[in-house]
Amino acid sequence: MSNALIRLPKSVKRGEVFEVKTLIQHPMETGFRAGANGTMIPRDIIEEFLCTYNGVEVFRLKMSSAIAANPFVSFFTTATETGVLFFRWTGDNGFKMEETASITVA
Amino acid sequence: MDTLHRTDVTRRGFLAGVALVTLIPAAPASATPDELAAAIKELVGSAKLNPGRVTLDIPPLVENGNTVPMKVSVESPMTAKDHVKAIHVFNERNPQPYVMNAYLGPRAGRASVSAHIKLRESQKLVAIAELSDGSFWTASANVIVTVAACVEDLVQ
Secondary structure, eight states: OOOEEEEOOSOBOTTOEEEEEEEEOOOOBOSOOBOTTSSBOOOBOEEEEEEEETTEEEEEEEEOTTBOSSOEEEEEEEOOSSEEEEEEEEEGGGEEEEEEEEEOBO | OHHHHHHHHHHHHHHHHHHHHHHSOOOOOSOOHHHHHHHHHHHHTTSOEEEOSEEEEOOSEEEETTSEEEEEEEOOOOOSSSOEEEEEEEESSSSSSEEEEEEEOGGGSSEEEEEEEOOSSSEEEEEEEEETTSOEEEEEEEEEEEEOTTOHHHHO
């Protein structure tokens, strides 16, 4: 099972632009590496990362084999109202990880 | 005379062999500048690719190609009328020319995305911003990699 970490500022003001930092545990196997016996290790990557803010999509990232293992992604969004940020990572072999974080807008 | 003749044929055969070997390149497992150009063309189409507005922050010299911090920022007011729709990153010499495609909107407030990426060898990276008015802006950076990604399989 993977672990995901989300980092948000402790408090934000309405209209403030804040950074969302995310990190998830995943091997991001490229599919271009040979294993010990010379056969290629099949690709196993996260293909898409999605973030919604109270149900509205605010950020989406399409990843490739060129994203490092344990993908770190950070982006910005505007504080509109107190609510929930929802994160979802989906990828090869049916990989799916969901995480939520609440944000309080002063 | 006969021996001489045979030697001559062998040498000719050898040379032909050498020529053949040189003609057949080793299976190219990496994207080439052509593939990079093709991938960009597929995204941009016939639109003009303008230099500027985009900042591609990446260390010029990295020791470990397995994890390279990268940040792409675009100068934009990020309003409903004028904002960055997407930020695309391409590479020149990884096995595939794609790195990532980030989709954002006016709610992002600031058009800036960071991620850690893999670089197989020293190469050029290209970031392209797609704006709401349909224009494309670009920046590129060269990175020197001393220990490439994907070399672990060689030492296993």
